Amino acid sequence: MNNSSPVGFFDSGIGGVSILQAFKHIMPDESTVYIADTPNCPYGNKRAEEIISLSVANTRELTEKYGCKMIVVACNTATAAAIDYLRAKYSPLPFIGLEPAVKPAVHETRSGVVGVLATAGTFSGRLYRETKAKFGGDTTIIATVADEFVTLAEKIYRGALEEDSPEVIEAVKNRLAPLLAAGADRIVLGCTHFPHLKKAMEVICGDKAKIIDPSFAVARQARRVLRSLSLQAPAGALATHVFIDRAKV
Numbered sequence: 741m742n743n744s745s746p747v748g749f750f751d752s753g754i755g756g757v758s759i760l761q762a763f764k765h766i767m768p769d770e771s772t773v774y775i776a777d778t779p780n781c782p783y784g785n786k787r788a789e790e791i792i793s794l795s796v797a798n799t800r801e802l803t804e805k806y807g808c809k810m811i812v813v814a815c816n817t818a819t820a821a822a823i824d825y826l827r828a829k830y831s832p833l834p835f836i837g838l839e840p841a842v843k844p845a846v847h848e849t850r851s852g853v854v855g856v857l858a859t860a861g862t863f864s865g866r867l868y869r870e871t872k873a874k875f876g877g878d879t880t881i882i883a884t885v886a887d888e889f890v891t892l893a894e895k896i897y898r899g900a901l902e903e904d905s906p907e908v909i910e911a912v913k914n915r916l917a918p919l920l921a922a923g924a925d926r927i928v929l930g931c932t933h934f935p936h937l938k939k940a941m942e943v944i945c946g947d948k949a950k951i952i953d954p955s956f957a958v959a960r961q962a963r964r965v966l967r968s969l970s971l972q973a974p975a976g977a978l979a980t981h982v983f984i985d986r987a988k989v
């Protein structure tokens with residue numbers, strides 16, 4: 741493992757591509773390896789023990805086969821269940837995790853009502869509870885499980901469904917309408933699959949609410965950690981990108 745080694749990413753499927761794209765955009769010299777654990781998608785309704793063992797399998801492949809110098813757990817659900825375990829097991833390997841962006845939403849809201857969309861697994865994790873307690877203040881935070889968005893995002897990404905098809909618009913409307921009716925003016929995407937439905941969400945929200953997509957904030961955090969550990973690739977390095985879609989193996 742050295743500075744030219746790749747940064748590893750994994751998610752239950754293609755959700756984390758939203759993070760991968762942002763990272764590649766701001767760190768063009770970095771090589772990457774992405775694992776879409778599609779046969780095991782979704783993670784959102786699995787038990788924590790199972791998500792831990794899937795996350796270990798993904799991390800093992802990224803480290804042992806590809807020699808990754810840092811792992812981005814590009815999945816809120818896997819972060820909630822497994823990040824403490826992974827950090828302890830693979831120390832000192834750096835891990836970047838994801839949690840719903842409650843803090844900026846609470847900071848920005850004018851109505852005092854924020855909607856958070858995520859999986860059941862993310863909402864039941866310690867990270868979400870702690871973040872909400874720490875940064876929620878007196879903002880009303882409405883947690884909405886939207887597991888069906890994961891399947892829709894997978895289909896959109898694979899070209900089986902159009903992003904603006906009636907099925908997608910209807911599903912998005914069903915989840916967002918109650919949040920908008922309750923006065924939410926910020927909607928947090930607490931699952932990396934959900935930015936793939938962002939256009940439909942923006943249509944439904946109009947000017948009533950802004951979507952908070954954390955992809956670039958996470959990419960910047962990954963950049964900060966690489967730099968602080970002096971692990972960044974040399975400027976002008978020839979970056980290579982490996983995408984492992986287990987569905988197609």
Ligand code: DGL
Nearest residue numbers: 755782783784816817932
């Ligand atoms: N993309 C994932 C997340 O950020 C998980 C989706 C799932 O597999 O349920 O939570």
